[in-house]
Amino acid sequence: MSRPAVDARHVSMAFPGKRAGEVISTLDNVSVQAPEGQFVCIVGPSGCGKSTLLNIIAGFLLPSAGQVFVEGERVTGPDPRRVFVFQENGVFPWLTVRDNVGFGLSRKSPDERARIVAHYIEMVGLTGFEGAYPRELSGGMRQRVEIARALAASPDIIYMDEPFGALDFITRLKMRADLTRIWQAEKKTILFVTHDIEEAVQLGDRVLVMSKRPGRIVDDVPIDLPRPRDLDAPGYLRARDRIFHAMGMSAHLGEAAPV
């Protein structure tokens, strides 16, 4: 395998607890390698540290131990070549859709900027809403603006931290289909964190399963299925059940499986 786009080595994270001397360990010796162009999902129960891991990889947090390399460079902070899509929606409410999408393009000429902005607004299906403000949009549309903003900056890697977590069920399904289509067109490396197993299996080339705190990678499930994915295909169901099992749950009851 050639040099991975993302290479997190033996990352651990611990916070001091409320009581003196207490240490809360959220990540325990986690290593993640993602080759260029791969869509990697990281799934785990809430509080397992998957979001912390993504923030460390993106450079927003420094790990207590371990190192992160992206494109062979040590990560020391956030970088415009890798864009983060936030769960809580980081679209700027004081800017129109057009200005939000063009936010990372201030160094481009106005013409080129307009061209790129129009291209990505169309890609996420927001044509006609260029002049609208985020408060005039639904939650799903705002998340589309954020994805378009990330793509417009032409990053090598996109980090997504439960980007559809706040959306309703139908909107999430639609957003997954659209994200798959966009990823197929753009071929970016994507690291996608979610607590939703179905979402991970529908989206990823590969699903990393994390244990509950302190988070460790307990399984690495390849999803070698054609897209768009058939949610009844045996391969899909096998992968899903394997992830459920890795998380210590039964796929059918949602309860702890008898070991």
Next chain:
Amino acid sequence: MSASPVTEPIVPPAPPAPSAAPPASPIAPATVHRLAGERRSQQFLSRYVLPVLVVIFALAAWDAAVRLSGSTLFPRPIEVAKGIIELGRQGLLVKYIAASLFRVTWGFTLAVIVGVPLGLFMGWFTWAANALNPIVQALRPISPIAWIPIAILWFGISDAAPVFLIFLASVFPITVSSMAAVANIQPVYVRAARNFGLSRMQLFRRVILPATLPQIITGLRIALGIAWLVVVAAEMIAVNSGLGYLIIDARNAGKRYDLVVAGMVMIGAIGLILDILVRRLERFDEVRWGYSRR
């Protein structure tokens, strides 16, 4: 996913949104129009007619109270109105209002120039807040009235004294609200901006300033109200024009209580107009996101 915005915009969005064709509804379009019209006229009644009725009622109650008490000094509304007209004929009304507005404009503008940067600075740098907040919080509760002797000592009998008092009254609310505005910025905006590699200057201009603007404007509105409140007290000393001066002068020169109340009415009316003007700022698209719908 629905194509039309979920939140109902107060003003329809500018873009040619896939036209919001009314969903198939058992109600005929004509009925919908009529209902919408009724809602508009109800809003008109409640927004404009109702407050006017309340003012008329208050004036009538005032008039009745003066007549029942048999007071000869306290003016009736009609006498106050005549007083205002008299002041207008003498050219004093415009002169005094202009003088008061002039002082407020200067004092308030200076307070904005000092208070907004100071508040943003204190909000952004923890060490600056640690260093300066105790002083700000200790100076803030000192009434501007308490500064009157010092203002006279420093500035003598000139316009500078009331301008200084108005500055003092409004600079602290502006500073404190600007500082709070920075503290209230959603961290996700700063993180997104850092992700795009903005320099410190760009971060300030493109994120910090627009993110804090709604709350800064609210602070300005409160501070302008206080500035106007203080102008009267400030004009009771050391000046010979302005609405505050009018009130004291009318009382001292012949117990003209009709003019005293006329001055009070003018202060109230102008205060109301100032508030309406500042509220206009809150309607700009760049800041409207920062206010919950009223």
